[in-house]
Amino acid sequence: LRARDLPLLARLALLWPAASVLKRTVSLARLGRFFDAAPAGRAVEPAHAAWLVDGLLRRAYRRQPGYCMERSLLLFHLLRRSGRDAALRFGVHRRGGDLRGHAWVTADGFPVAEGVDPQTVYTVTYTYPDDAP
Numbered sequence: 001l002r003a004r005d006l007p008l009l010a011r012l013a014l015l016w017p018a019a020s021v022l023k024r025t026v027s028l029a030r031l032g033r034f035f036d037a038a039p040a041g042r043a044v045e046p047a048h049a050a051w052l053v054d055g056l057l058r059r060a061y062r063r064q065p066g067y068c069m070e071r072s073l074l075l076f077h078l079l080r081r082s083g084r085d086a087a088l089r090f091g092v093h094r095r096g097g098d099l100r101g102h103a104w105v106t107a108d109g110f111p112v113a114e115g116v117d118p119q120t121v122y123t124v125t126y127t128y129p130d131d132a133p
Contacts, residue, residue, distance in 0.1 A: 005052060008044065012056050012074050019070040032088050032128030035073045039083035046086075049078040050113030072103040079107050086112075087132030091122025106132070 053074045061067050072088055079086035086107045093100050104111055104118045111117050
């Protein structure tokens with residue numbers, strides 16, 4: 001962790017509660033608009049932004065599954081704020097009788113910090129912004 005990461009962590013700490021609440025109460029389009037950001041501040045590499053977001057959320061959720069939406073919203077915000085061409089993606093996958101969802105971020109058209117490209121597993125149901133590649 002570097003001293004110059006502290007403002008980014010402070011921003012994440014302020015936005016994270018909003019992500020937790022808003023994901024249950026507003027549409028995906030409104031979530032995207034809320035977490036979208038005009039370029040400002042320093043550039044952040046996607047891998048480093050994911051490291052910061054994951055570090056915060058791993059401590060908060062203590063290995064509980066199911067925080068991909070918050071992770072994606074925060075990561076999307078940091079990348080857009082740093083001037084990256086980032087997009088939010090939401091998808092579904094049927095496993096047995098269950099329908100499972102996942103949220104992830106792409107930067108410059110590639111998934112950020114995902115073990116496997118989610119588009120090979122999930123059918124994309126929504127993308128923000130809608131003109132993203």
